[in-house]
Amino acid sequence: MSAESHPAESPDEELLGAEWPQVTTELTDPQRIDRISRELERAFGALADVRRGVTVFGSARLGPGTPEYETARELARKLATDARASVITGGGPGIMEAANRGAHEGTARSIGLLIDLPFETGANEYVELAVPFHYFFTRKVSFVRYSDAFVAMPGGFGTLDELFEVLCLVQTKKIRRYPVVLVGTAFWGGLVDWIHARLLADGLVSPGDEDLLTVTDDLDEVVRICCEACDLRSGESQ
Known part of the structure; x- marks a missing residue:
């Protein structure tokens, strides 16, 4: 091993850095594919009976006592009681904990899709069903497959x-149109303005793509949108 090389520090680096001379790996491509397949198979099995799923994204850094945490907690409680939703998060701290906590208080299923990160230590205490992932992309597949709607609270790069x-999956019609709701007009307003002023105005997205997003501070509106999406998928609206 050269002085500049190092063993892969995570399954993601082992996979994505396999062609880099600085990363020493021991797996073959068939072994990597088998690991990915087993991770998806385990997740699909664990989540097979999830119905009326609503995923709540948001920052791990906004903890108890912050307005965002309390909003996420209240929203998830409303989703649980009014929309009969299973609440899905990344299972970590901050906004994720708040949403799992609200679901738990509303007696709904509280689900966490956990990513293996060095700075997060397992599921928050309010997760009822914890599903572990090594890879971000297998985790994203599971978020999308088992959700009827998506809610984004304030967050950083991971949330974005x-x-x-x-949004890309919906825009390119890889999946049917899911509601995507951004909670917090003060936080998300600048991003939405930029989408209109630059992406839409410069022709970088198509007219109507901006309507894939709903931005609101009204939690009852969020619940209504999510409930309608859950009803549609389950056939209860027919």
């Missing part, structure tokens, strides 16, 4: 990554 992943 998850948000735009869903």
Whole structure:
């Protein structure tokens, strides 16, 4: 091993850095594919009976006592009681904990799709069903497959990554149109203005793409949108 090389520090680096001379790996491509397949198979089995799923994205850094935490907690409680939703999060602290907590208080299923990160230590205490993942992309597949609607609370790069992943899938018609709701007009307003002023005005997205997002501070509106989506998928609206 050269002085500049190092063993892969995570399954993601082992996979994505396999062609880099600085990363020493021991797996073959068939072994990597088998690991990915087993991770998806385990997740699909664990989540097979999830119905009326609503995923709540948001920052791990906004803890108890912050307005965002309390809003996420209240929203999830409303989703549980009024929309009869199973609440799905990343299972970590902050906004994720708040949403799992609200679901728990509303006696709904409280689900966490956990990612293996060095700075997060397992599921928050309010997760009823914890599903572990090594890979971000297998986790995203599971978020999308088992959700009827998506809610984004304030968050950083991870939240933005998850948000735009869903928007891209809907825009390109890889999935049917899911509601995507951004909670917090003060937080999200600048992003939405930029989408209109630059992406839409410069022709970088199509007219109507901006309507894939709903931005609101009204939690009852969020619940109504999510409930309608859950009803539609389950056939209860017919």
